[in-house]
Amino acid sequence: MVSDREIAELIGRVGLRDRTAFTKLYSGVSPKLFAVCLRILKDRAESEDALQEIFVRIWQRADRFAPSGTSAAGWLVAIARNHSIDRLRARRPVTDALEDRTDIADLGPDPEEASVMRGEGRRIDSCMQELDPDRAGAVKSAYVEGLTYQELAERHGVPLNTMRTWLRRSLLKLRECLDR
Amino acid sequence: MTTPDQSENDRSRDQLLAGEYVLGVLPLDQRRRVEDRIVRDAAFAAMVMRWQDNLSSDLDAEYGEERPPKGVYARIEKRVFAQNGFGNELARGGWWNSLLLWRGLSFASIALLVTYASLSTGWIGGPVGGSAPGKQLVAEMSGEGNAFGLRARYDGASGRLQLTPVAATTAERRSLELWLVPGSGEEAISLGILPESGSDTIEVPAGHRKRVENGASFAVSLEPLGGSPTGHRTGPVLAVGKIRDL
Numbered sequence: 001m002v003s004d005r006e007i008a009e010l011i012g013r014v015g016l017r018d019r020t021a022f023t024k025l026y027s028g029v030s031p032k033l034f035a036v037c038l039r040i041l042k043d044r045a046e047s048e049d050a051l052q053e054i055f056v057r058i059w060q061r062a063d064r065f066a067p068s069g070t071s072a073a074g075w076l077v078a079i080a081r082n083h084s085i086d087r088l089r090a091r092r093p094v095t096d097a098l099e100d101r102t103d104i105a106d107l108g109p110d111p112e113e114a115s116v117m118r119g120e121g122r123r124i125d126s127c128m129q130e131l132d133p134d135r136a137g138a139v140k141s142a143y144v145e146g147l148t149y150q151e152l153a154e155r156h157g158v159p160l161n162t163m164r165t166w167l168r169r170s171l172l173k174l175r176e177c178l179d180r
Numbered sequence: 181m182t183t184p185d186q187s188e189n190d191r192s193r194d195q196l197l198a199g200e201y202v203l204g205v206l207p208l209d210q211r212r213r214v215e216d217r218i219v220r221d222a223a224f225a226a227m228v229m230r231w232q233d234n235l236s237s238d239l240d241a242e243y244g245e246e247r248p249p250k251g252v253y254a255r256i257e258k259r260v261f262a263q264n265g266f267g268n269e270l271a272r273g274g275w276w277n278s279l280l281l282w283r284g285l286s287f288a289s290i291a292l293l294v295t296y297a298s299l300s301t302g303w304i305g306g307p308v309g310g311s312a313p314g315k316q317l318v319a320e321m322s323g324e325g326n327a328f329g330l331r332a333r334y335d336g337a338s339g340r341l342q343l344t345p346v347a348a349t350t351a352e353r354r355s356l357e358l359w360l361v362p363g364s365g366e367e368a369i370s371l372g373i374l375p376e377s378g379s380d381t382i383e384v385p386a387g388h389r390k391r392v393e394n395g396a397s398f399a400v401s402l403e404p405l406g407g408s409p410t411g412h413r414t415g416p417v418l419a420v421g422k423i424r425d426l
Contacts, residue, residue: 013361013368015417016399019261020365026253031245039243048252055256063417070229074236077243081204089208124238139203143235144242146204171199172192178234 002028008065008072015063022059029073030055033080040084040146050087054080085146127177135170142167198227202235319398319421332358332398333426339389341382343374357403359413360388361420363395373407374400397422 002010007029013021033054037047057079065075128136138152147155153163200206201214218225317334333342343358356374369391372382384392399420401413408414 009367009412012413016359016361016368016401016413017397017420018361018365018368022260023253026256030253031247032243034248035243035246038246048248051248051252052256052259056259059260063420066414066416070233071237074233074240077236077240078232085204086208086211089206089211124234128238140239140242142203142205143239148207149205152205167203167205168196168200171196171203174234175195175199 004072007076011058011062011065011072011075014059015065025058026055029076032073033076036077036080037084039144040081040088046087047084050080050084054083057083081146088146089148124174124178127174130177131170131173135166138163138167139170139174194224195227198224199231201228202231316426317392317394317423318426319423332421334384334392334423336389336392339384339386341371341384341392343382355403355405355407356400356418357407357413357415358382359399359401360384360391361397361399362391363393363397364391366391368399368413370408370411371398373403392423394424395422 007025010021010025010028014025030051034047034051037050037054038044041047041050058076061079065072128139131139134156138156141147141155142152149164149167150160152167153160156163158166197214201211206214214228218228316336319332319334334340335342358371358374359368360371361368369388371384371388374382397420399417401408401417402415404414
């Protein structure tokens with residue numbers, strides 16, 4: 001994969017409707033974005049369709065990318081992930097919200113974990129390490145594979161509501177750690 | 181009444197929702213609702229952006245790479261460049277003739293156009309650079325929604341570019357920067373900052389004149405006051421237009 005600076009520059013040029021830059025961007029980043037589609041959709045034919053759609057969106061949205069803000073590669077991966085997850089959710093509609101009764105007040109740190117949360121460090125990887133390995137694993141597979149709460153619960157062999165609480169508590173801890 | 185506790189809770193709830201959205205665990209209808217909120221709630225959008233940056237910096241590396249099969253790009257190209265009706269619309273004169281645009285034109289800019297039209301016939305000069313002597317080129321630049329438009333006329337003989345901003349509506353004190361996007365795929369070249377009102381000419385540096393040709397484009401981006409600090413475009417593209425024969 002090309003450097004983030006090069007990607008940002010290519011996106012900048014694509015925003016100016018530069019076709020050569022679009023071709024270069026495709027050859028530079030399509031392996032990464034295709035891997036994202038495959039990992040989430042787990043179907044080659046659909047991943048090829050998704051990749052087409054993703055590059056059409058990149059062409060359409062490149063003029064709104066501000067290179068000064070966020071990582072250019074991250075911006076592209078977000079477009080790929082969002083589209084793949086949309087496809088996945090449309091494929092199997094989940095009625096997940098029905099039994100969602102979690103109260104925000106119930107999401108304070110686990111007593112046994114509270115002591116571990118005091119370490120320094122604002123980088124996401126060190127904050128991930130502060131989570132219980134099981135829960136960090138759930139956060140990771142949710143992000144990387146686009147799993148639903150139900151699928152995560154099955155994989156980890158816990159009830160749906162337990163998984164929901166795990167993940168939400170983990171998110172709040174991550175936020176707290178990153179903001180520290 | 182909102183107590184501090186309540187607003188603290190609301191904040192946490194928003195943080196969670198933003199995090200769940202970026203993680204991808206939400207069902208489709210909730211994803212759509214979150215996306216609607218991102219558009220109208222800047223504070224919430226910032227939370228989503230933050231999660232996005234945090235999680236992607238650590239987890240995007242998990243994906244690895246896999247080269248897509250040959251043939252996919254050809255299909256993308258077909259869709260993108262067929263869909264990009266902008267050039268075709270320009271060729272038909274659709275943008276320039278649009279009623280909305282003319283309604284938006286101020287009296288002053290019409291007057292400037294008329295002045296220009298009468299002056300331009302008097303332009304004379306020897307051949308400079310790569311364009312055919314005396315060749316006149318024009319590009320009409322318009323952004324999505326026609327917030328403003330520009331007409332650029334280039335005189336190959338003098339290397340002078342005549343610009344008429346039309347219906348400009350930039351609220352903040354920012355600069356509009358003009359770019360020449362060579363058809364060859366080289367990087368866009370800054371041609372300078374546009375005047376804030378009225379019509380003015382920008383002199384294209386002699387070294388770049390051969391790049392002002394059919395197939396290249398002019399584009400305008402919104403930049404910090406005084407222009408891009410980096411020499412590359414840093415703000416959104418407000419307008420872009422292909423150059424063609426007049």
